[in-house]
Amino acid sequence: MLERHEIEAFLTLAEELHFGHTAERLHVTTARVSQTIKKLERLVGVPLFERTSRRVTLTPIGRKLHEDLQPAYAQVVAGVESAINAGRGISGMLRVGFVGAAAGQLLLEAVGLFGGRHPECRVLLREVQTGESVQRLRAGEIELLIACFPIDEPDITMGSALLVEPRMLAVSSRHPFARRTSVSVEDLARDKILRAPCSIPEHWRDPEAPSLTPEGRPVTYGQAAETFQEVLMLVSAGQGVFPVGEQANRYYARPDIAYVPFRDAPPLEWGPLWLTTSATGRVRAFTQAAHDAVQARGGPQA
Amino acid sequence: MLERHEIEAFLTLAEELHFGHTAERLHVTTARVSQTIKKLERLVGVPLFERTSRRVTLTPIGRKLHEDLQPAYAQVVAGVESAINAGRGISGMLRVGFVGAAAGQLLLEAVGLFGGRHPECRVLLREVQTGESVQRLRAGEIELLIACFPIDEPDITMGSALLVEPRMLAVSSRHPFARRTSVSVEDLARDKILRAPCSIPEHWRDPEAPSLTPEGRPVTYGQAAETFQEVLMLVSAGQGVFPVGEQANRYYARPDIAYVPFRDAPPLEWGPLWLTTSATGRVRAFTQAAHDAVQARGGPQA
DNA sequence: ACTTCTTACGTCATTCGTAAACATC
DNA sequence: GATGTTTACGAATGACGTAAGAAGT
Numbered sequence: 001m002l003e004r005h006e007i008e009a010f011l012t013l014a015e016e017l018h019f020g021h022t023a024e025r026l027h028v029t030t031a032r033v034s035q036t037i038k039k040l041e042r043l044v045g046v047p048l049f050e051r052t053s054r055r056v057t058l059t060p061i062g063r064k065l066h067e068d069l070q071p072a073y074a075q076v077v078a079g080v081e082s083a084i085n086a087g088r089g090i091s092g093m094l095r096v097g098f099v100g101a102a103a104g105q106l107l108l109e110a111v112g113l114f115g116g117r118h119p120e121c122r123v124l125l126r127e128v129q130t131g132e133s134v135q136r137l138r139a140g141e142i143e144l145l146i147a148c149f150p151i152d153e154p155d156i157t158m159g160s161a162l163l164v165e166p167r168m169l170a171v172s173s174r175h176p177f178a179r180r181t182s183v184s185v186e187d188l189a190r191d192k193i194l195r196a197p198c199s200i201p202e203h204w205r206d207p208e209a210p211s212l213t214p215e216g217r218p219v220t221y222g223q224a225a226e227t228f229q230e231v232l233m234l235v236s237a238g239q240g241v242f243p244v245g246e247q248a249n250r251y252y253a254r255p256d257i258a259y260v261p262f263r264d265a266p267p268l269e270w271g272p273l274w275l276t277t278s279a280t281g282r283v284r285a286f287t288q289a290a291h292d293a294v295q296a297r298g299g300p301q302a
Numbered sequence: 303m304l305e306r307h308e309i310e311a312f313l314t315l316a317e318e319l320h321f322g323h324t325a326e327r328l329h330v331t332t333a334r335v336s337q338t339i340k341k342l343e344r345l346v347g348v349p350l351f352e353r354t355s356r357r358v359t360l361t362p363i364g365r366k367l368h369e370d371l372q373p374a375y376a377q378v379v380a381g382v383e384s385a386i387n388a389g390r391g392i393s394g395m396l397r398v399g400f401v402g403a404a405a406g407q408l409l410l411e412a413v414g415l416f417g418g419r420h421p422e423c424r425v426l427l428r429e430v431q432t433g434e435s436v437q438r439l440r441a442g443e444i445e446l447l448i449a450c451f452p453i454d455e456p457d458i459t460m461g462s463a464l465l466v467e468p469r470m471l472a473v474s475s476r477h478p479f480a481r482r483t484s485v486s487v488e489d490l491a492r493d494k495i496l497r498a499p500c501s502i503p504e505h506w507r508d509p510e511a512p513s514l515t516p517e518g519r520p521v522t523y524g525q526a527a528e529t530f531q532e533v534l535m536l537v538s539a540g541q542g543v544f545p546v547g548e549q550a551n552r553y554y555a556r557p558d559i560a561y562v563p564f565r566d567a568p569p570l571e572w573g574p575l576w577l578t579t580s581a582t583g584r585v586r587a588f589t590q591a592a593h594d595a596v597q598a599r600g601g602p603q604a
Numbered sequence: 605a606c607t608t609c610t611t612a613c614g615t616c617a618t619t620c621g622t623a624a625a626c627a628t629c
Numbered sequence: 630g631a632t633g634t635t636t637a638c639g640a641a642t643g644a645c646g647t648a649a650g651a652a653g654t
Contacts, residue, residue, distance in 0.1 A: 001310075002382055018633085019633070019634060029621055031621075034634060035636085053634055053635095061385055064388065068380070079374055084346050086363050276349070278348060279347075280348055281347055330644090332610090333610075333647085334645065334646080336610055354653055355608040356607080
């Protein structure tokens with residue numbers, strides 16, 4: 001079968017009908033065009049062009065080949081370009097999912113910066129619930145997810161943190177902890193912890209005894225919830241406690257919920273997450289914009 | 303833009319979803335497939351395949367690219383093949399070389415059948431000498447060669463046998479064997495064998511000891527000859543013996559030569575040979591006609 | 605432990621440009 | 630003789646296979 005340079009030499013010469021112009025368009029020498037065409041003709045078995053040093057014309061078989069090849073090859077080129085654009089390009093649409101309200105303001109700044117840099121790419125923001133966020137990525141409903149780290153899945157890549165905030169524990173306002181000024185990780189052993197995806201970082205747990213606190217107290221888990229509102233409802237009902245970030249205090253302040261800071265928990269990190277196989281130009285450009293927006297504010301801690 | 307080998311590697315892998323099978327189909331190593339795909343993915347910017355050492359699957363962008371490329375590339379291939387068929391198709395002229403007189407009658411029947419089927423294609427018959435027959439093919443002086451099998455060249459394809467005839471040994475009429483009613487392959491060790499291309503089938507020889515008979519007797523070779531007349535001259539002069547087909551008895555009967563049948567040699571096969579890269583429509587059509595002509599007679603044995 | 609994909613490296617084929625020859629007007 | 634195509638030849642890119650390595654079942 002034909003090599004790329006052979007097809008392109010043929011198609012270009014069939015258009016230009018001039019070896020010199022063809023060579024110029026392809027950025028090669030005329031000698032090369034001549035040899036390439038000759039090789040093609042050896043393959044096909046008959047001349048594709050009739051040529052004197054004054055005029056080049058297509059033979060009947062050459063004309064037929066051009067008619068067949070030209071649209072087909074254009075389609076090949078278009079397909080590849082479409083793939084490159086999908087993978088590397090920064091246009092079309094980028095669907096960004098976000099969990100909760102915490103990263104909201106941040107996200108708006110990132111969208112603004114990204115939109116200024118890449119006006120030809122629309123951004124669609126969609127709220128997703130914690131429990132379904134990863135499926136949404138995998139299903140291709142969103143290309144990028146802004147959520148809290150870490151998500152320990154082999155096919156998902158985490159970007160750099162956009163927001164780093166102290167941990168707090170959400171408890172019912174009638175809970176004994178509600179009057180504390182701070183709690184410890186060890187206190188988690190003293191009530192049920194409600195379960196929601198991404199609620200408890202893996203490194204809080206001993207890998208060999210995931211149900212123990214760092215000092216070895218047994219931890220018990222309560223009911224599982226899919227959305228943050230469900231969690232708050234269960235907390236309010238006294239069904240358990242739930243570790244959150246400081247931002248919850250601002251966006252989810254409720255009289256029936258108290259947020260008590262941890263004095264010894266590592267901070268909670270929020271940032272971009274995407275399928276490793278879908279690290280497209282759009283995704284990279286948006287995470288870059290988000291990163292830059294955060295740096296402009298003074299970093300993810302601020 | 304993509305090179306041919308890149309497109310084919312991608313399309314094949316997208317079909318096979320297995321690097322090993324892909325490499326086999328493309329006649330390259332798996333390492334090459336891996337590198338080619340990786341290069342493609344660098345170009346597109348995202349993975350096209352998701353792979354572990356156990357499973358290979360298309361990513362969404364890979365699937366899209368396959369859907370775009372597959373039909374387009376098939377059209378390119380079809381266009382080129384159509385041109386090749388038009389160019390080297392069954393019209394114009396076909397030059398057929400033949401070795402010796404043995405296949406002469408057969409060839410005439412084949413030409414007659416072919417001419418009836420493809421009146422727009424002229425057939426030029428040329429006698430070629432054994433020693434030069436393959437060069438004539440390679441030089442493009444003939445497109446098809448009717449000679450005796452096997453010719454063990456990597457770039458040459460053998461068609462199905464047109465004529466299968468018992469082996470005989472050509473000896474001088476003064477040779478002791480001349481009075482025998484038959485000879486054995488083992489008798490070859492008792493005189494020098496004259497050398498000519500395609501005289502001794504490979505399967506007569508032990509691959510690890512090609513100068514031994516099946517039972518292990520040493521075989522010695524005499525002078526080399528380029529044409530059959532040269533061989534007969536040397537045989538007549540008592541310089542050695544030479545294995546031939548039964549037809550030699552008919553077309554090359556001479557008082558100074560005796561042809562003694564082998565009682566234990568595999569038969570000699572005659573048939574069409576062509577450059578694998580030049581299996582043109584004309585060549586295929588002619589070999590088909592020759593095959594059909596032989597079948598009409600009752601097969602190659604008759 | 606085995607299969608399968610990836611990486612590293614040396615070798616070789618093929619494309620490339622330069623330059624001169626050739627053909628046509 | 631001017632313009633334009635073909636042939637010849639040395640240089641360099643890059644595609645290839647081998648072999649060792651990594652990863653997953």
